[in-house]
Amino acid sequence: MNSWKTKIKITVNFESNTELLSDNSMGIYFEYDSDETLVVHFKPLNEVFSESTLFSTQGVLINFERDLIDEDDIEYALDVMSLFNKFPQYHIQDAKEVNQISKIIELLKDEYCSATVSYIMLKTLLKVLLLHLIRFQNDELLPQDIHQKRVFQFLELMEVNFLKETNSDYYANELGISTKRLNQILQDKLNLTAKQIIQQRQVTEAKRKLIKSEITTKELAFELGFESISSFSRFFKKNVGVSPTVFKSQQHS
Incomplete structure (x- = not known):
């Protein structure tokens, strides 16, 4: 698919909201606080990351258009919308969970930078990442605005x-x-x-x-x-x- 670059973007240590694909895109910024703590920042549709997020010195932004999730079943789409709209950020502090997420991010980065990049592979890896985050977030009892x-x-x-x-x-x-x-x-x-x-x-x-x-x-x-x-x-x-x-x-x- 020749237009995949307009649908997903991976940036290491991004510095400005102007780097996002569009206002109608969804973004996750993974901030590596330590080997055992991962801070996950969410940018829902029509929002931007806070200035404090941009001050992070080490992290990875995964930014994608919403039609990547619309192409799948509605239950999955709703779970993703919930993931992005429940909490602006949360901490993953279980070493095993941090390791799992980090491995998926590395696979996504490798595929994204590959000379033989596959849109289907990118989309599949993104779905695996989102499903892991949905599961982790559902296990957390966090206060909700x-x-x-x-x-x-x-x-x-x-x-x-x-x-x-x-x-x-x-x-x-x-x-x-x-x-x-x-x-x-x-x-x-x-x-x-x-x-x-x-x-x-x-x-x-x-x-x-x-x-x-x-x-x-x-x-x-x-x-x-x-x-x-x-x-x-x-x-x-x-x-x-x-x-x-x-x-x-x-x-x-």
Whole structure:
């Protein structure tokens, strides 16, 4: 896959958020505090790493676009979203766990730098790494910010329902808060409103379907809940820069 470099990036000792692939990417920074302690920093969608993270003198950044997890089953995608939104960082202090994570990171780095790099291998190794982190995090009983919890609950609901529910009121009602309060929390944590996040998810899904399937623009517009092809085409071009037809032809050229 020729475009794999736009989907995943591995950086040793990164120094600035400008090095990230995009705002709509996910990042994990592994800071080696000692041989037996690994500090794991998470950058969820639409956020950046804190300045204190960038002061680390030794570490590895693994940065990837969200469609790497969207290509798999929804349960896995939700687990990954939970991993990134529960806690901004946590410490792995078990020597065996640190060793396991370090070995997977080295395999990822070796594959990433290989002259015969395989996109499938990168994606598989990334999945193994994420599954290990999910398991380790689930074993930890850490305090969770109530607003961060609401963010995850919203993202989880949206992931399951965005194809049929695009109104912010629906998600606010499901969470038992007002739409105004939901938007305040999302603005504070992600700097986006509920509607903007839903639209961002629609764009990601539209791009994925146009690349991966033979779906027509009309079928896709209907599937994403648009009233007409023209309204979907305007929405897609506004967010992507080209029409759905042009985007699809560019991906298959």
